[in-house]
Amino acid sequence: MEALFGTVGYFEQEIRRRVISEEKIKIAQIAENLEVDLKVNFVCHEDLRKECLKNLYDASERLLQAADQKLEKIPC
Numbered sequence: 001m002e003a004l005f006g007t008v009g010y011f012e013q014e015i016r017r018r019v020i021s022e023e024k025i026k027i028a029q030i031a032e033n034l035e036v037d038l039k040v041n042f043v044c045h046e047d048l049r050k051e052c053l054k055n056l057y058d059a060s061e062r063l064l065q066a067a068d069q070k071l072e073k074i075p076c
Contacts, residue, residue, distance in 0.1 A: 002075050016074050024067045031060035 003009030038052050 013074050020067050020070050024064055027063045
């Protein structure tokens with residue numbers, strides 16, 4: 001159910017949307033920082049590095065999808 005502009009419900013929806021959007025930005029930033037660490041600072045066999053990077057991509061994608069699902073539940 002869509003809340004009318006200016007009501008408490010409207011502002012609750014807007015705040016939720018913005019919090020989740022910020023969450024997605026933070027997830028992406030953290031994943032990017034971890035990727036750089038794995039590529040530059042982490043000393044290991046290349047196969048292990050590739051596996052860790054794949055797991056990082058999978059984890060960040062899973063978290064971003066969860067955030068998208070939260071956004072979809074907020075009425076427009």
